[in-house]
Amino acid sequence: MSANDPFARLPKAASFAVTSATVTDGDSWPAEQFSGIFGVPGGKDVSPQLSWSGAPEATKSYAVTVYDPDAPTGSGFWHWAVADIPATVTELPEGAGDDTGSGLPEGAFQLPNDARAARFIGAAPPAGHGPHRYFIVVHALDVAAIGVAADATPAVLGFTMAGHILGRAVLTATAETPA
Numbered sequence: 001m002s003a004n005d006p007f008a009r010l011p012k013a014a015s016f017a018v019t020s021a022t023v024t025d026g027d028s029w030p031a032e033q034f035s036g037i038f039g040v041p042g043g044k045d046v047s048p049q050l051s052w053s054g055a056p057e058a059t060k061s062y063a064v065t066v067y068d069p070d071a072p073t074g075s076g077f078w079h080w081a082v083a084d085i086p087a088t089v090t091e092l093p094e095g096a097g098d099d100t101g102s103g104l105p106e107g108a109f110q111l112p113n114d115a116r117a118a119r120f121i122g123a124a125p126p127a128g129h130g131p132h133r134y135f136i137v138v139h140a141l142d143v144a145a146i147g148v149a150a151d152a153t154p155a156v157l158g159f160t161m162a163g164h165i166l167g168r169a170v171l172t173a174t175a176e177t178p179a
Contacts, residue, residue: 004069006076006135007170011162016055018138018169022048022094029134029173035122037115040177047080047097047120048136048173052090055140056166059087063139063146063161065154066120070132073114078154079134080120081111083146096120109150111157118150128179133172140167 023029034043050064062085071077080097085108096103097120101110110118125132141164148160 006069013165014167016169018052023173025171035124038124045122049094050092052138059140060144078114081154123175127177131176136171138169
């Protein structure tokens, strides 16, 4: 794993709690969260269950992102990005990030990931590349709608959110594909 800290150059933000019934912070993704789309045996591209609490009181919406800074691309790999989750929502069920976003609350939408699919795409680190970290982040925002187009990239979402982040809840999963 690289020492790349994806938060090093971002504005500081209050922290709050995120947990998951799917994965424990620091542990490996279960098989269902690996990518069958990218040909990982047993992978099903199922987004993790997430619950969060303790966000700043002024929160008006949330965004959720899943990012692998260790992907051998020079820019990492965005696996999932969801914007405009209402402030009243504090949980996403497992599988919310399917092709239709069927488990997302009204008003929330998925942006295309780095595979250009508006859905969750599971882990698929190259064989023999070593362990990768997957930063699962719930961003508490000071606006009800972030104002990015549904076809924007997760990087555009991140850039647009930078001045609106009140808090950040982080859970890290890992994955490795043996050589």
